[in-house]
Amino acid sequence: MTSSSNELEANDDQQADDGWRPFLRRNQRYISAIGTLLIIALFGAAIFHLTAEVQYDDVTSALADTRWTSIAAAILFTALSFFALTFYDVGALDYIKRKLPYADVALTAACAYAVGNTAGFGPLSGGAIRYRSYSRLGLEPEDIARIIAFVTLAFGLGLATVGCLSLLTVAEYVAPLTGLEPFWLRAIAIVVLAGLLMVLVVARNGHEFSLGRLTLRLPDSKVSSRQFLVTALDLGASATVLYVLLPAGAIGWPAFLAIYCVAVGLGVLSHVPAGLGVFETVIVATLGRAADVDTILGALVLYRLIYHVLPLLIAIIVIIGMEVRQFAGHPAASSLRRVGGRLTPLLLATLALVLALMLVLSSVTPTPHENLAFLQNYVSLPIIEGAHFLASLLGLVLVIVARGLALRLDGAWWASIVIALAALMLSLLKAVAVGEAAMLAFFLGGLLVSRRLFVRPASLFGQALTLPWLTALGVICFGAFVVLLFVYRDVEYSHELWWQFEFSAEAPRGLRALLGVTIGASAVAIWSLMRPATTAIEPASEDEMERAIAIVDSQDMSDANLVRMGDKSIMFSSDDRAFIMYGQRARSWIALFDPVGPPDAWPDLIWQFIETARANGCRAVFYQVSPLGLAYYADAGLRAFRLGELALVDLTRFELKGGKWANLRQQVSRGQREGLEFSVVEPSDVPGILPELAAISDAWLAHHSAREKGFSLGAFDPEYLASQPVAILKCQGRIVAFANVLVTGTREEASVDLMRFSPDAPKGSMDFLFVQLMEHLKAQGYRHFNLGMAPLSGMSSRQIAPAWDRAGNAFFEHGERFYNFKGLRAFKSKFHPRWQARYLVASGGLNPILALMDATFLIGGGLKGVITK
Incomplete structure (x- = not known):
């Protein structure tokens, strides 16, 4: 009986554990936001009591x-x-x-x-x-x-x-x-x-x-x-x-x-924005007995x-x-101005939040008696009432606009101009608030001077406020509520207050303003949280594929040819000069590589991708991006996490001379003695050898107990293989190894994707194939050869490194049972490449971990594909 009871309790505990822990993980952001609002409410009640x-x-x-x-x-x-x-x-x-x-x-x-x-x-x-x-x-x-x-x-x-x-x-x-x-x-x-x-x-x-x-x-x-x-x-x-x-x-x-x-x-531990209310409560509670x-x-x-x-x-x-x-000609000033240009939108967005708080709080505090007496002689009561109420709502709208300013939206700039002008006039009409008007005028000046920074033509009203912004909005509303209770603590509440309209009736005006702000904030929160359900994205159409391939042929990144697989969706820039190829896994929209196209088209396209993903209730992720685009991702509020290193061989200096190339020279000599023959088959001739290539591919997959991958890796697809040259090795007239070659029209770079060989191919065949291919590409005028990325390579093991790097390094050192990390790095190192970092880019918190998991499953074709290699 006791044993059965223990088993029952254990099962109940396991069910509970399976129930609430996943729930907490899924809703961590919402629980954190609610906790922040509860903290501000508790400290608000405490300071009201004190x-x-x-x-x-x-x-x-x-x-x-x-x-x-x-x-x-x-x-x-x-x-x-x-x-x-x-x-x-x-x-x-x-x-x-x-x-x-x-x-x-x-x-x-x-x-x-x-x-x-x-x-x-x-x-x-x-x-x-x-x-x-x-x-x-x-x-x-x-x-x-x-x-x-x-x-x-x-x-x-x-x-x-x-x-x-x-x-x-x-x-x-x-x-x-x-x-x-x-x-x-x-x-x-x-x-x-x-x-x-x-x-x-x-x-x-x-x-x-x-x-x-x-x-x-x-x-x-x-x-x-x-x-x-x-x-x-x-x-x-x-x-x-x-x-x-x-x-x-x-x-x-x-x-x-x-x-x-x-x-x-x-205040820091509370996670309340700026410690608002928490800091004040502690100071009042401790000093209230002394002053x-x-x-x-x-x-x-x-x-x-x-x-x-x-x-x-x-x-x-x-x-x-x-x-x-504009003294950018001075060497010291040029970098300052460059940095300042990136920070101005965030500074103005922060000031917009301050002004929003100012407008909301001024709506729940009384007008100085002398100012009210002055207004009574020149302004009618309905105008004062309307100005008071509208100013509070403008404060609410300014919170929404602040996010648009941080994102450098041109619509947010125009909206800020209109709101600041309207709030400036209303502040004078409702209370002759000169200080308030001066702050709004300063804000207007800052907007006008920095106009060139707000050029993103995105829809302001298409921007749903994220949880941090909604939390800030909630803190403002709670703060206004506490201030209202404090200011009018001696006023007896009654339903008649809502309908009391008099010059001296300050409390009713504050109540109506707070009610308007609260209803508006609730509507904004509901609108932002009720996002569309995640929608499935469709692979690229034939027309989109043709447009994308034309862009690929005109730029330098050979890996962009992976778009030819047809398994990814495509998003084009507004001028059709660049595109992003991406896939979806769970709630992640995962873009492969940087945008493909000229760098000046990247910023707007990056923003477009991020906003579209968010509009579909998903997180935006960029996988295997280069250092070239990191500043653009940082501007969009995303953070970069190292994935590994890409190996690039300088073909202009590639030659098998010198002591460091001795091992590869021996492999080439051995391959020649064993009768290996190298050649490159042009795309028009590839269909004729596809049956032999398919047999090699099937044997390779069976020998390695592997299955086809996708997304960042090509699969054996006849149409895909026939779209680019294929390098082959023959032994005694029979093909024993092959690799499809990815090239572009600029001849800046070439790379390979599928690399497969027969189980009976001579040892060292792939070394022989790579050396011969590099020499062939060098003769054709190509300048670099891309050996691909070595996952988790180059991640720091120093304890001052971020936890992400240290975890990646530990897996690189001890994860050979799951993946041949060190072996892949060692193979690429034979060719003495220049290593270049590659990154995963996503927002902070748990998003990078979830994004990496989603990308891994997308490449492997799901959990089963990852487990079975």
Whole structure:
């Protein structure tokens, strides 16, 4: 009975495990978004409770009473903090042993922190800024990933160290604010510091640090100490920005530094964009006993404006200033302007989000009495009511437009111009809000100066907001709701409020505005989430194939001839000069290689493919792309992950002379002694040898227990083989090996696809075939021979490398039972090629892993094809 019960419980556990874990994996993004909104709601409720005795007028009075000297000091310390922040990137570049001009690094870092601090979510984060900028400066994706990892780890460790050290010295002052005894605060700090010290001692000479399956290589003592000083300066300066805005004598600076570190850490861990609400709650909860809450709230508002919004405005001014002056002739300025051009859309998109928040919040806060009295003399009540309501809706629309600005849509630019002009006029009509109007005018100026950057002719309304953007929209709505409750906490709610229209009736106006924003946001969310079901894509038609082959013949990439297989769909650029060939597996649209055609046609085609995939509810993936297009993919918000290396032989220098070619010379001599004969069969003559080739192919598949592949590899298809030349080897008059040759009209490059031989072919036949083929192609005037990609080759095993690279290297070293990784690399290395990286490009999170799985199944023809080779 007991055994049966245990088995039943085990089965129940297994069923539960099979049920909820896949559910969590499938819906991880949605659960994360809902969790973020729940966190902001909880902290909103907490701060509403903590400010129960505070009136809105008290906060505005506290803001008005802030001394200009305090504001000037806050601006000064903001500048000092951002100066320190640039050295995170400088240290990261030094750690990975890469050098870039400080001006470029400083501009990138400052923009990354200006955007990340203000918006702080995926598309508008420091990582996105760094990918766009550093890819333009020539860094490889692995290097950019290491920079981001270094910066993140350095800040996290520095934050923990500075916070704990400050707690040790001021625990008595912090204890009453937190409700914990000084002993326990110090004990927590000592435990954390001991752990950090242990890690640093182990890694003092750059040694690896292992914790279970996790292996890290931390910086050595010199780098660690330097980064600690950078973090200490950054945190000290940024904490002082808020400290000088607080009432004098409310708390000592060391104690405040400890509280500030805790607030920043919780804000980061909450994953709420910019830590909005979380940071404020911690500060109010801990300092509320030491100072008036109204003055703390006023200081927090100014802190957000000075430390978050002001650097964003300055970054836009600097970049737009370079655009206006156009001093690209100066060597130092040219790279700055090139980088700035890639960052401007993201900066303006972030500013659009700030303005959206401003418009929504201003709609739920009362108009100053003197402004309202002035308006009452010149503007009728219906105009004020309408302006108030429409301004809030414009704030909602501006969130949608912000995403279009980040994507550089021309429609988003025009919409932003119209919205900013309308909001500017409405801000004056509804409240004579001069500051609000000035911000909108600044936004307009930035848009006008940067017009040339927004040239993508995509439909703005065809863009469905992704989850990060919907989360940001939800945070804005929650924030407006909390502010409304705070401002009108003494107003008794009744149904009559909805229909109350008077000049002095501020609460009803705020309620109606919030209702409009909430309904609009809900409609946008439903419209974005109710995406079309994944639709099956059709292979290319005959007409599309002819157009694509014409493009292939006129460009340099020989592998583009794989389009001749006819098993892929084709998407053409608007001018028909380039195309993308792609396939679908599950929810992945997988493009093979870079776009085929002139590089100047790539950017718009890449965007077109990404948007079409998203419109069909799928992720866009690019498989086996070259370094040439990485900047374009970074501009589209995608990230690159190394797949392996492509082997390219320079045929202009190819000759079997010298010691390094001795082994191949021996193979050629041996093949000649054994009677091997090489020839190239032209496409018109291939049908006559197809029966012999088919017999060799069938024997090869049977001998290797393999099956035909697809997508990135050709299959034995008579029409496909007859479309290009075929290299053959004969022994005693019988064909024993063959390889179809992929060529283009430019003769820049040639490659092979199918390479098959009979089980009884002489040993070394394929070496002989390749050498003879290269010599033949060299005589024909071809300049390079593409030996294909060696999967997982060239992936770094260093512990500073991204986890993707280290996992790939481990599989390369120990995965021979699944695939002959090392053998394939060794075979290609015989020909002494130049190795060039190839990448998988997809969005972040789990998407690269899912995309690689989908690409593997697409190539292998499903799970069975992968398992059975």
